[in-house]
Amino acid sequence: MKMTRRDFLRFGFTSAAVAGLGGSLEGCFSPPVEVPRKVMRTAGKAARIPSTCLLCPAGCGIIGEVLDGRLVKIVGNPRHPNNRGRLCSRGHAGINTLYDPDRILQPLKRSGGRGEGKWTRITWDQALEEMAKRFTALKMGGRAEALWVEMGAPGSRELMALDFLRALGSPTVFCEGDGLGVNEGAAQRLTWGTEAPVYDVSRSRYILNFGANPYESDELYIPLAQRIIGGRMTGAAKLVTFDVRLSNTAGRSNEWIPLKPGTDGIVALALAHSIIQQGLHDREFLSRWTNYPLPRLVEHLAGYTPEQAEKISGVKATDIKRLATEFAQAKPATVLAGRGVSGHQNGVQNERCMMLLRAVVGGIDVPGGCCLPRKMDLGEPRWKSPFFSSLQALTALKEGKGQPDIYLCYLANPAYAMPNTAEALSLLKDEKKIPFLVVADTHLTETGALADLLLPMTTYLESWNLESRPAMDLVPFVSIRQPVVAPLGKSMSLGDALTGLAKRLGEDLSKAFPFGNSEEFMEKAAARIGGLAQEGGLEGLKKEGVWLDPTAKPEYRTYEKKGFSTASGKLEVYSTQLQEKGSPPLPSYIPLKAHEEMKEADFILAVYQPNVMTQRLANSKWLAEILHASPLWINRRSAQAMGLKNGDRVKINSPAGSLTVPVRLTQGIHPKVVALPEGLGHWELGKIARAKRYRSSDFDTHELWWEQQGNGVHPNRLIPAQFDPAGGGAAWNDTVVTLTKV
């Protein structure tokens, strides 16, 4: 590869030399030279471009303020019906990701052994030719399913990519990791035929929260948090949180009730039992809209008394009875549930217990209750995939039950996101199991470091899509993701890359996927949305950022018109599908064997997502400055019994590995639980994520003051790759660990 003097100066001597010879990536593309110079002035009128945040599944509406071609600020879009102009700290910090000097801005091909860190720069033409050769072989052999595509950016569906993949012959597409609660989704589909419910909490008078943390992090974080706060301010709703840890939400609840991990289900069943015993249940709903006779349900619940629940969960029977009465009398009332409920080997049953509790008070699709999701139909192609998540895909790979010819990760990082990091790395490194690994991402992630081909992707601030999220106010809407600035360097959107690929895959694919670029596709996609064309079409969306039918009103009890999307048309308290899988057909508590066999010195490890961090954001300079350490939460009394004081270091040992961390003593955690935050402890992603100070075009990178403190730890190194067989989702919160003072 010829290197001009300009290139030499552009990329720096060392990096240019090693890249040309197949050397380290370190520093290759820092600084991104195409970034317009930093804008320091405070006067001038910025262009305001609406778009959609992609930094968590909530998909808030944003406005990018752009001066002289440079994004200077991200604010909330007040027209967006879900977030109504508000953003979280991560949303504002999205600007760090865009202008991160560690971004990958050049296609790269592996030139050493897999994971050895040696790369050769190639052009996009070369990258697409390489992919076309391999994709053609699959297509000709009628083996499209041997292309495995792992999609990151949970909550978003890349419409253009899905259209392309459909045209290619429906390969195997699944989601990254297990971020969206695979067990929770499975339980809901089994029970009422859909997933991702909307909690109509601004109208609730009473909210029972099991293991969700909406004041800090949630799939609908900012939209949900502001409605809970609104409901509590205006309707004086009571919020009661059951959680193993004093989360931000628990700390701001009227009551926090700690319980033993994985026992939420039996508490919910005991609440249901107590409500029915007091005659406070919704007899009409249970009789008419569930598929199980009420007298037999009463018999089933007879074994789940508050006293029995107290023995197992530690929650006092008197509290269960009191809360059952309050909850059932304070209509409308609802039950929130998070990964603390479903991230267990009994997660599907736990979530089914939550669904039953909602149904017992008739709180299904009613004002203030748990509502069926309303989303706009974007005409997205759908086909069945054998896996929901990378955990299921890599488990199949490990067990020899499936194998790709090509594994394409788009904004997905299974090497980091999967439980049991050591095992995930070994699978992804194995060239016999994964012959060709393509990673399309904005940064050199842990998975990217193992790639055969690394494609530089645009960020969400430089790319197109149409987005639909569950509507908090029950009127479906569509929002646009559009570039607020031009793509940096040689980064390209997935849609544009696939357009180039389609042209190389023969006439039939060019005809089936006949788009010149992403914007052209967006015109067609917008035309698929009923009513939008009359209201301004894509141009209107580009201007406002969001569209909903102005005449539409929220509707409740939609099941009365068309039933539930289940085989019986009812809410399936009794699931024949679960029965066929050998799981209890009625919502039940399944004890966790490892927890029952715990010894005196054992703890259960819980993981939580802090409000400023996700696994993709650890290289954000603003967010990493706020959070870069992983102290282990431990109950003060448990710690003192071990002779531990604040800041002492302990080695955490689990069946999957060990980590050494300082402890933080607190009263805000169950005495048999210890907890670590997610999102830290990266060994790739970027220098800030690794707490390394460095010189770049952004002088802040030299101001990194926490280098000595390190970058925290990654709890997935401790968590075995085990899951709930009924749902296939990971058991994030079941790991039994021991602690040793070091």
Ligand code: SF4
């Ligand atoms: S909650 Fe925060 S990170 Fe998530 S979409 Fe909204 S602004 Fe972005």
